[in-house]
Amino acid sequence: MDLFEYQGKQYFARFGIPTSPGAVADSVEEAVAKADELGYPVVVKAQVKVGGRGKAGGVKLAANAEEARQHAQAILGMDIKGHVVHRLWIERASDIAKEYYASFTLDRSAKLHLCMVSAKGGVDIEEVAATDPGAIARRHVDPVDGFPLEAAREVVAAAGLDEAAREPAAALLVQLWDCYDQGDCDLAEINPLILTTDGRVHALDAKVSLDDNAAFRHPEWAEFAGTETEDPREKLAKEKGLQYVGLDGEVGIIANGAGLAMSTCDVVEQVGGKPANFLDIGGGANAAQMANALEVINADPKVRAIFINIFGGITRGEEVANGIVEALGRVEIASPIVVRLDGTNAEEGRRILAQVPPERLESRPTMIEAARRAAELARQRA
Structure with a gap:
């Protein structure tokens, strides 16, 4: 969990780390009132969980109440690298x-x-x-x-x-x-x-x-x-017990195992695509897990193709394939799916997947071929 600057300073205070006096403000009037209490000059700081606030104009020095008002008006509602400023930290300026x-x-x-x-x-x-x-x-x-x-x-x-x-x-x-x-x-x-x-x-x-x-x-x-602004995709995944990290691409990724999921993201990048997420469904890949994963991926409006990359170890290939087919019956998918299935009983699993209409699901024998096809489908639907 990342903290806002003011929360980080509150946390520092628990361990005796000295910081500048300051106060939180959620409105322009509150910002001016806090600045008056602290005494001028003050610094008006945007509270967002991203760097580069100063370069973006989110940190301003105010010598008096009028300047504090102007800066608060300008900073509240500002978009800094996709993060909208809803709160300010008013801090006494330091020499x-x-x-x-x-x-x-x-x-x-x-x-x-x-x-x-x-x-x-x-x-x-x-x-x-x-x-x-x-x-x-x-x-x-x-x-x-x-x-x-x-x-x-x-x-x-x-x-x-x-x-x-x-x-x-x-x-x-x-x-x-x-x-x-x-x-x-x-x-x-x-x-x-x-x-x-x-x-x-x-x-x-x-x-x-x-x-x-x-x-x-x-x-x-x-x-x-309580102040955490959570990615709705990550919130949904957490509710379903999935290991998920949202990214900015258009190829939705599902894999069984954190290492394989990371490798899948890398391979999609390698073939010219952009991963929309990291999603690890764990060692198994049954129908319930797959349906949950597809529901999370499907909730991302940026996804234009889905790449399911499964290596069957303890979980056999035909079980994975049956899980995917059953999941497709539970979740209405908006994007085409490409599956790479390898490992134990992979051939039998591929035969099961071959029964799914090709406009809904395609199977490829290798990770690089499947990644290439998923990236191609995403580009076609851009």
Whole structure:
């Protein structure tokens, strides 16, 4: 679960991480009232779960009430990369001397947590990594050992932070680790982490992603979930117990197994198509699962063709084929379907699928051929 900036700062506060004073506003009048309470100058910030707010005009400095009103009027309702602004964060402006970057996340390849700190803050960390990788100090963290203050001091020094910022930044980094570790985050990022002109270090922004798998330990997360704007496709899939991620393409994808589903997305891209989703129906592929998957795919108006990619292991090919045929009887499908069925009893499964009218379903022997045909059908119906 990704948090809005203001929620991330509220989460930071639970672990003692200093942030700028601020308040939430849902209307222009409320924004002006909050700005008056905080005292000018203030920063009016769009609350959307996407980067690039500043470049899009979603972050503005207001020196007085009239400017706060103008900026709130302009930002509320703004579309930033497909995210409409419904809420503002009004924050007291800070006198910034330097901007840094700090984060904790999981390095899956190393099977360890990863701390990253850079003296180049305020820009995308991906940009820094691409143009000046040496500007990012990295340190892996074993959760058994934790992240003591001495480790924080070492990584802050390696990043080349200004001398005046090093000790307070190290202390804050330990607090950020506590937030990440004890708070069950997938990502805890501060960009920028600032040094003010009077020598204080605090978080000027907050990007926090919570690990959904740890929700059972955090009943307080319910307050965050209530503000979550969920993709209706993902909501439907969740209700049906499916592993689904919505994408922006036109080829709907159903596969049995996360690895196969990811490979299917890659192959569709390889042949010139665009996947509309990642959908893993799990190890089995019975009629109920297939009908649920087809219903979710069918609910996406962008889908123009469906690619079902199944490798039969424990689940036999004829069972999969019968499941697909039965599912087609349960769900009225708007798009043509291409099936690649391989593995145990695949030939028998293909014979069953051959009985379905070709205008509704086509079968192809290999993944690349099936992906190519699905992409072709999607283009024809564009």
